[in-house]
Amino acid sequence: MIKIQSITKSFGDKLVLNDVTGTFEKGKPNLIIGASGTGKSVLLKCIVGLVKPDHGQVFYDGRDFFAGDRDLKIEVRREIGMLFQGGALFDSKTVEQNVMFPLDVLTRMKAEEKIERVNFCLKRVGLENVNKKMPSEISGGMKKRVGIARAIVNNPNYLFCDEPNSGLDPQTSVLIDDLIQDITQDYDMTTVVVTHDMNSVMGIGEKIMFIYKGRNLWEGNKNDITHSGIQELDDFVFANKVMNSLRDK
Known part of the structure; x- marks a missing residue:
């Protein structure tokens, strides 16, 4: 399990992440969703240590990553697998x-x-x-x-995927989603996926974190997301369903 506590990050005068707290569970895909520019990818980079937050902690199965010494950071990084946007x-x-x-x-x-x-x-x-x-x-x-x-x-014990379906057709996207879910379950990994694809959310969203303007506005699963009662999330879900339907035609 990965736990993040009060993650805050600014670039200059721009506050990108504002006191984000949450957990990512082992053995299931954990999705970070939200509109472009809302802080999803920056949060992912903070979690894996590519960006150091101004404030907050990241715990890998109880190990405080940023408070740890060089040996602990190397240990954790050896346990991380990363799928970059575009494959890289x-x-x-x-x-x-x-x-x-x-x-x-x-x-x-x-x-x-x-x-x-x-x-x-x-x-x-x-x-x-x-x-x-x-x-x-x-x-x-x-x-x-x-x-x-x-x-x-x-x-790896931890798998991170940044927009794994970016640029793919719907059929291939489902294949990639299913593969990520199967590998996560087969190897009992803690998997964190950044996405804005509602097909992915409704397909493999066992644990979902919704980021809005740098804040963790909602957490839940695919069964709860359509009746969260949060207007910002409803707007995001509806807009993406429309875009997905147009793309699939």
Whole structure:
């Protein structure tokens, strides 16, 4: 489980996150939703340590990340897998080399062990016999799956996904959502997904945090979201349902 306490972050005079508190549960997809520019991605970067909050704490299974020493931070970072928006694959590396990269950096595994682990992860995301292909030779959906394989290759306890369905068609988006949910449950990980896609929310939203103007305005699940009684959330849900219906036509 990940717990965040009173996370506050400003850039210059602009307050981006305002005293955000919440928990992300193990074994289920935890979604952070909200309109563009409301602070979702900044919150994610604070949680993983890419941005240091001005105030607040992040606990990884009871470990205070920002208060910890260098060894604790390294320990936690070794337990994190990250799926970046767009996949963020290295264009100059093959699929195999991309997935292997965390093993090269973070482990002392032998070459044959790395290949075995890479092949296992590629098979787990439904990709086989693509090891030697370059990112330019595969589709957008395949790139996302390669990104997921890279994110889980080091057996993480925590998986973070930033807009995993960005730029994908509805059918491929469902495939990626299902894959994230299956991997989360199979490996009992704490998974945090930043998204504004209501199809994802209604598909895998077992735990949802709604960020509005830098504040945690609501927490719940997909069954409760349509009758929260919060006008800002109702407006967000309705607007995204309209956009999704137009996109799906």
